[in-house]
Amino acid sequence: MRRLLFLCICLSMAVAQNAADKVTVIKAGNLLDVKSGEIRHNQVIVVRGSKIESISDGSAKRMPAGATVIDIPRGTVLPGLIDSHTHIFLQGEDPAQGGYDANILQQGIALRAARATVSVRRALEQGFTSLRDLETEGAGYGDVEIKQAIDAGYIPGPRLFVATRAISTTGGYNLEGYAPELNMPKGAQIVDGPVEARKAAREQLEHGADWIKVYMTHRSWLGKNGELVSQPTLTVEELKAVVDEAHGWQRKVACHAYSGIGLRRALDGGCDSIEHGLDLDDAAVAQMLKQGTWYCPTLAAYYMDWAPETTAAGQRDRKRASVHGPSFQRAMKAGVKIVFGTDIGGIPWSEPMAQEFPRMTELGMSPIEAIRSATVRPAEMLDRQGELGVIAPGALADLIAVDGDPRADIHALANVQFVMKDGSVFKNEIRSAK
Numbered sequence: 001m002r003r004l005l006f007l008c009i010c011l012s013m014a015v016a017q018n019a020a021d022k023v024t025v026i027k028a029g030n031l032l033d034v035k036s037g038e039i040r041h042n043q044v045i046v047v048r049g050s051k052i053e054s055i056s057d058g059s060a061k062r063m064p065a066g067a068t069v070i071d072i073p074r075g076t077v078l079p080g081l082i083d084s085h086t087h088i089f090l091q092g093e094d095p096a097q098g099g100y101d102a103n104i105l106q107q108g109i110a111l112r113a114a115r116a117t118v119s120v121r122r123a124l125e126q127g128f129t130s131l132r133d134l135e136t137e138g139a140g141y142g143d144v145e146i147k148q149a150i151d152a153g154y155i156p157g158p159r160l161f162v163a164t165r166a167i168s169t170t171g172g173y174n175l176e177g178y179a180p181e182l183n184m185p186k187g188a189q190i191v192d193g194p195v196e197a198r199k200a201a202r203e204q205l206e207h208g209a210d211w212i213k214v215y216m217t218h219r220s221w222l223g224k225n226g227e228l229v230s231q232p233t234l235t236v237e238e239l240k241a242v243v244d245e246a247h248g249w250q251r252k253v254a255c256h257a258y259s260g261i262g263l264r265r266a267l268d269g270g271c272d273s274i275e276h277g278l279d280l281d282d283a284a285v286a287q288m289l290k291q292g293t294w295y296c297p298t299l300a301a302y303y304m305d306w307a308p309e310t311t312a313a314g315q316r317d318r319k320r321a322s323v324h325g326p327s328f329q330r331a332m333k334a335g336v337k338i339v340f341g342t343d344i345g346g347i348p349w350s351e352p353m354a355q356e357f358p359r360m361t362e363l364g365m366s367p368i369e370a371i372r373s374a375t376v377r378p379a380e381m382l383d384r385q386g387e388l389g390v391i392a393p394g395a396l397a398d399l400i401a402v403d404g405d406p407r408a409d410i411h412a413l414a415n416v417q418f419v420m421k422d423g424s425v426f427k428n429e430i431r432s433a434k
Contacts (some may be wrong), residue, residue: 010344021047021216026399027058030078031391032407034375037368039076039405041370054393069122072401072418072430078371079389079411080129080398080421082378083353085275085296087345088116088131088146090124091141101175104138104185116146119349120157124354124426127416129398130159130388131380132341133276135166135213137187144208148398153307159398161210161382163191163254167200167242168215172233184308188215194241201245201381212246214239214271216255217262220278221316228279228319231319232262239269252381254296257324267293270367273381275341278302278320280327285334294381297328298340299359304347325363332365339381340374354414368409397423401430 026045033040042058048065063069088251089112093099098106116139123131136143143162148155166188173185189204191197201212216239217230234242239255244252255271257263258278266274267287273294277284280295288295302321307313332338342356379389386394401418419427 015056015078016294022423023051024397024420025063025066025067025427026077026420027069027071028401030072030076030405031055032078032371032405034079034368034372034390035263037407037408039109043077045077045391045399046325047420047423050395050399051397052053053389055391057407060160066390068235069427070205070418070425070430075403075406075430076412076415077391077401077418078237078406079125079375079395079418080390081374082132082340082382082389083123083128083342083344083374084273084378084381085298085341085343086123086131086133086134086137087343088133088139089113089136089142090120091119092344092346092348092351098191100137100187102220104175104187106135109139109142113142113146116142117149117155117157118162119144119345120150122155122157122420123158123344125352127400127402127413128158128353129400129417129419129421130161130382130395132161132163132211132254132382134163134211134256135188136164136390137166137317137345138185140165141207146257147208158421159388162208162301163213164204164207165215166210166215167191167197167204167234168218169233169238171214172218172231186314191238193238193293196417197238198241198245201242205225205246205249205251206307209251213434214242214253214255214266216257216266216269216271217259220314220320222319224318228259228316228323230260230262230279232260234265234266234269236269237432239271241263243270243272256319267291269342273339276302276324276343277325277327277331280331282330285331285336288336289334289403292337294336295331295336297324297331297338298341298343298356299328299363300356301347303359303360328360332363336380337380338356338365338373341368352414354411357413361410367407372404380409380414383428397421 024047031043138159146162168188220230223229252272255266257266304315375389399420404412417429
């Protein structure tokens with residue numbers, strides 16, 4: 001028995017060593033350097049194991065013996081994309097099928113986890129090799145386990161940075177509207193007071209949270225003068241307890257915040273990123289610049305599924321979109337650090353994730369800056385500079401290829417033909433692959 005165990009261990013070590021020594025050579029006709037914004041032609045990328053070993057001019061490079069060669073003569077090779085705001089445990093719940101409430105009350109964790117495995121595969125197919133997934137919406141710590149399944153090779157998917165349960169307050173999250181004597185489950189962990197807030201952060205960090213997600217605003221509506229009003233949730237003191245705990249663990253805090261009091265509290269409490277930020281005024285932008293706060297606007301999600309215009313909800317939906325664009329432009333022009341995020345899951349996973357790119361460019365962001373918002377910028381936010389979001393020696397071998405030049409046509413990012421993650425090819429629709 002001991003001999004058999006010894007042989008199994010040796011075999012496992014040999015397989016791991018072979019994977020580490022595997023060499024793949026990618027011959028890129030056009031390689032986009034996302035930092036400089038320039039295209040480098042006729043490049044040879046040598047990948048050893050999970051990392052990029054070297055990049056050189058193809059005319060002078062000798063192919064390593066025994067290497068697998070992949071030829072991508074046309075289109076553009078660029079780093080794997082990073083979506084900084086997703087929900088793999090949501091499916092854009094259709095109100096006609098019970099909406100958000102049915103997702104929690106009628107769909108078991110096993111079913112939701114099975115659907116999440118499809119979601120992460122879809123993300124990888126579209127060239128997103130990393131996701132910051134901002135809470136499970138009632139599925140507990142399921143994102144940690146999906147992450148573990150991906151890392152162990154059981155299922156294909158992007159590299160995940162997870163936020164587990166998220167945090168809000170009494171009266172600050174669904175499920176709502178049921179008889180008051182019923183103790184309904186919630187889509188987030190509910191806290192009241194700094195002590196409970198700190199304890200919730202500790203629990204989530206203990207169970208594997210890479211980020212802490214906090215809801216600083218909840219529902220929104222139109223005020224007396226037609227302005228967007230957002231219900232605040234945590235106090236500054238409650239948020240500061242969460243931030244202090246997370247930072248002590250060298251983790252960061254993402255704050256869902258639309259506008260008004262809750263948005264100001266999020267900034268005063270020291271959050272690391274503002275999610276959505278529908279109505280940023282000049283004071284909020286100035287404070288974000290001063291504090292180095294990241295901004296993940298998730299634009300496209302607010303341009304779909306509007307309620308009828310004659311309803312209060314429909315008027316609110318249209319107001320959200322009308323203030324969101326100018327907020328994005330205000331932040332962009334001021335130099336706020338912006339990262340790409342789709343909020344997919346909040347919208348159906350059947351929607352193309354790349355639709356966020358043209359929304360950004362329509363509002364004035366250059367194509368190369370939009371690409372940076374999904375590569376080098378989030379790598380910095382995630383403290384993975386030089387490892388993610390770039391094609392450079394020592395970086396993880398996360399590479400994609402698209403048809404055409406995305407600097408000239410941002411829509412090219414919707415047609416990903418090749419995906420490599422950690423040095424392994426997941427998708428290859430390049431005709432000339434060898």
